[in-house]
Amino acid sequence: MENFVFCTPTNFVFGRGTESQVGKLCIENGATRVLIVYGGGSVVRSGLLDRVRTALTEENLPFGELGGVKPNPEDDLVRIGIDMVRNEHFDFILPVGGGSTIDTAKGIACGALYDGDFWDFYCGKAKIQKALPVGVILTIAAAGSEGSGNSVITNLSNMQKLSLRCPEHLRPRFSILNPELTMTLPPYQTASGICDMMVHIFERYFNNTAETSITDRVSEGVLMSIMDEAPKVMANPQDYGARANIMWAGMLAHNGICGTGVVEDWASHFMEHELSALYGVTHGAGLAVMFPAWLTVVSRINPHRAKQLALRVLHVSPEGKTDEEIIAEGIARLREFWHSLGLPITLKELGIENPDIDTLVRNLHIAKGEPIGNYVKLDRKLTKEIYEEAR
C-alpha cells in the first residue's frame, strides 16, 4: 500500500425531504448571498427549484440564479457565473442538479476569486489558492462530484474536455442527497449514471499496487451493491430503497475511499472524454463502450486484476477454465449487464457508425500526453487498438 492522505470533510445530509434543510446549511457554512446554479427543465418542472427558493427565503438569504447547464458542461457558462459573482457579490455557490451542474459551480467557485482566466486551473497553468464555498443538492446518482474535489469542463474554443482535481478547495461543504429526487430521471440517464459510478471504481481498482486488500474489498463491495440494486431501479424507478443504495454508492465510488493507497489509472475516462468532446455523447454511456474495450486490450498485457474482478464481483466460476477464459467471461458479463440496463456497448450502438479514430487518438494524446494510464501505460498504438475494439 502506498502512503496517502484522505480527508473528506463534506457534510452529507442523506434521506427523504432533506432538501428543506438547505437554507440552514448554507447559513451554517457562512453564506450571505447565494448563487443557485442549475440545468434546465426537470429541476424547474419537478418544483424542486421552487422549494429551494422557499427554503432560502425562509432563512432570509438573498439569492441569484444561473440556469442552463448542459451535459458535458462548457466553459462559457462558467464565465457567466464568474461575472455574476463579481457583479452581485455572491459568497456561496449552490448547484442543484447532477455532475455537470456541480462541476460548473466548482469552476465558478474557484474562478471568481482568481485574477486570470479560470481555465488556467483546468489546463494546469495555475493552482487554486482559494475558492468560494459550494453546497450541493444532488438530483442524479452518477458523477460523484457531490463528494469529490474534482470538476470536468469542456472548453468550446478547442473542444478540450479537461478535469481538475483540488480536494483542498473544491470538495463541497455539504451535499444534500435525497433519493426521491432521482426517481423521475429518464431510464437512460439512470443507467448512464450507474455505469459512470462503476467505472469510477474500476479506474482505481485496476492498479499494480501491492497489498491493497482493504481498498479492494471495499471497492468490490460497492460494485456488488450497485449490481444488485441497478436492476431494481430500472424495473421500478420509484423503489426508494434501491435508489438510496445507488445514490450512496455513487458518492462512495468517487470520494476516494475506493482508491486509498493505490496508484489509479483513469485511461478509460480520458478516452471517453475525447468521445464526449467530439460526438457529444452521454458520459456514462460512452464509458459503457470504452471501458470494456480498454479492459479487453489491457488484460492481454496485464491480466491479474481482470481475473480478480471476474471471480469476486462478476461471479465467474473458475472451474475448468484458463485465466484467459475467466477474463473473457468476466468482460462478457460486464457488457451483458450494461446492455441489460439499456446502455450501448459499441460505438455503433452509441450512434457513431464511422468513428474518426485518428482524430480521437490525436486529441487524446495532445490533451494527456503519452503514455496515458498506469495499469498498462498506453501509447498511440494501444489507444488506437482500444478505439478499434470499441467499434
Place this chain on the structure above:
Amino acid sequence: MENFVFCTPTNFVFGRGTESQVGKLCIENGATRVLIVYGGGSVVRSGLLDRVRTALTEENLPFGELGGVKPNPEDDLVRIGIDMVRNEHFDFILPVGGGSTIDTAKGIACGALYDGDFWDFYCGKAKIQKALPVGVILTIAAAGSEGSGNSVITNLSNMQKLSLRCPEHLRPRFSILNPELTMTLPPYQTASGICDMMVHIFERYFNNTAETSITDRVSEGVLMSIMDEAPKVMANPQDYGARANIMWAGMLAHNGICGTGVVEDWASHFMEHELSALYGVTHGAGLAVMFPAWLTVVSRINPHRAKQLALRVLHVSPEGKTDEEIIAEGIARLREFWHSLGLPITLKELGIENPDIDTLVRNLHIAKGEPIGNYVKLDRKLTKEIYEEAR
C-alpha cells in the same frame, strides 16, 4: 435505509514515516501550546515520544506531557489533564497511542472548556458545546477512536464504564496512521485489536433496517479484508502490507461508514464494558467472549443477519443445511477464527472462573437501562442468558 448525516472531516495522513509531519499538522490546526498524552513504556522505549518531541521542537511549538494512560482509561487522569490545560494554557491535545490514550485526550479536550465536571458529558447530564482540537498519532489498530467522535472512560468512584458520542466536537482534526508503529505490539494486543474492530462492524451490521445493501456490502468487504490479513499479521508482525490493511480497516470499522442508514445495536459492547469494569480484562479479548455468546442467543430470536454473515463473510456452504445449522457453523467459524489468533472465547479462558453474573447484569441495566440493544431488545432474562452462554 434510514435518513442519516455523515461527516468525517478528520485529515488522515497514512503511511511510513508520517509521524514526522506532526509539528506541521498541529500548526495547520491552530496549535500554539500542545499537551502530549501517552500511556507508558512502548511509546517511550520505541523512541516514538522522542521523535514527536523533536518534530514539535522543530516547529517551535511549546509542549507539555501527560503520561500514564492505562487500558480501560480512568477518569482521574482526565481530571489531571484538564488541570494541566487550565494551568498551562494548552490549546491542542496530542494523544500518542491507542484508543485509551485518544479517549483520555478527548475527555480532556471537552472537559477543559467546561465549567462543571467532565463526567457530566459521559453520564448524559450535559452536552458538549465546545472542545479543544485533538490530533492523533496512532500506535494500535483497534478502537477506531482515531476516526470517530467517541470516547469511553471508566469512573473509578462507581466503576461505570461509559461511552460518549459527539462527532461534531470530538472527531480528531488529523490522525497520523503509520503501520510501522504497530509492528512491535505484543501478539495478544494485536489480536484483541483485530477482534475489537470486527465487533465495531458487527454492532452496525446486526440491524433490522430494510434496504441497506450498500452499507452491508461495504461492511462485509472490510470484514473479509480483516480476516484475510489478520493471520498474516500474527504470523509475521513485521508484514507492512498486512499491518497497513489492518490499520485502515480499524479506522473504517468505526468512523461510521459501516453504519450509514442503519439502526445500530451495541449491546455486545455494553455487556463487555461491564466485564472490563468488574474484571479489568482487555476490551477486545472481552468482546471475543461476549460477541459470539450474544450472537448465539439473539440469532435464535432474530436469525436473518446471522445467516447473511455466515454465507457472505464466513463462507459457510449452505448446501443441505437448515438455517439453524448455517448459523451455528458461522458462529463456530468465528469462534475458531478468534481462537486461532490466540484470543479467549469463554469467560473461563479469559481467566474468570466464577463470574458474578448477577452483578454484571445489575450493573449493565443500571448503566444502560432496560431493554438494551436494537437487533433484539434484551431484558434482564436475556442478558443473563448471554453471560451464562459466555461461561
